[in-house]
Amino acid sequence: MLPPLDHIPREIASLGDYEAAARQRIDPAAWAYLNAGAGDEWTMHENVSAFSRLPLRTRVLRSMQGASTATSLFGCTLDSPILIAPTAYHRLAHPDGEQATVLAAGATGTAMVVSTQASLPLEDLAAAAAGPLWFQIYIQPDRDFTSALAERAEAAGYRALVVTVDAPVNGLRNAEARAGFALPPDIRPVNLNGMRMPDQDAAIRALLFGTPVLDHAAIWDDLGQLRARTRLPIIVKGIACPEDATLALQCGVDGIIVSNHGGRVLDGMPASIDLLPAVVEAVNGWVPVLMDGGIRRGNDVVRALALGAQAVLIGRPILHALATAGALGVAHAIRVLRAELELAMALTGCRTLEDIGRHCLHGSSLAQIWPFDRTDDLCLDPER
């Protein structure tokens, strides 16, 4: 295996290049954990390929004076609508782990969502942060422990809680099983120290029902209770249909992330970008809707914003950049993606993020995923 780089060679020009570079630097079993999807990985691949079914529509000769990708979310000012998705165990990718990712996030004006399953203490990461951090929470079988975790995040200065609801059980991780992945003894979910972990493997072997894991899985009421126990904004991650978006709003959440967990939980789900429009429609502007899954290019960010997302999160590419060149790699990857976004905005005639809309996409491609009688406002208004 190659060691991490201390510079970025010119061959690394896109996020895709980081994937190839990372593969040479991560142990094959850890790679199976960090990069794989569930089952046959159909959803994981679909997350990426669905974007190519949304061709972009250019506009020319529009003024770009004062153009900007800046935005603000839950009181955090961000350089762009690109955030770092929560991913577990960054020390599997690089010895500096989340410490390096936090550094890069601060240096690039990006918000990072730190995973419950981070490999370093959430307080240490907050102390190293130079920008906004949000904390991702899985509602644990031990609800008191979950509340205590939320309190720790609030006390440490995290600016929002991202409650992930789409993984009550681990997905079918065939790639991990084939590679014989197990967490090395020196990499642990240190923020869960002191909590009794149910044995998920035993639970799955017992065919799920009646097992401790699903007996204690979170329900809507738990989300409502967490809402009552923290002053932080709560963003629910893993909403994939309008019915659940409506229930989340009824629980008083402050934001929604449309996600299929990077295709790591239920293989067979549609691509995240294809799930987005129906959720946006149901939310109807009440709270910001974000999305993740398959974002690899600045063009994809425009496509997601065109379909109503206020921001996007990226998962695997951050791990690839981290493995390749630590904090430097992550900062570079974020810069590359933002530069691509700027280019895509200039060529679709969008000076600011507010200018991005469905008019940036060709109407014929939208008919497939926009199942509403809304094609009339596909925006042929010359001023938009």
Ligand SMILES: Cc1cc2nc3c(=O)[nH]c(=O)nc-3n(C[C@H](O)[C@H](O)[C@H](O)COP(=O)(O)O)c2cc1C
């Ligand atoms: C290795 C890995 C670990 C992840 N760990 C978490 C996690 O701890 N919490 C969480 O909410 N999502 C987790 N996710 C899902 C990501 O937050 C995100 O939804 C997904 O990676 C987005 O898709 P992308 O990788 O195509 O960008 C993980 C994803 C990967 C690849």
Ligand SMILES: CC(C)CC(=O)C(=O)O
């Ligand atoms: C430790 C896991 C539950 C983290 C996760 O969400 C994932 O691997 O996708």
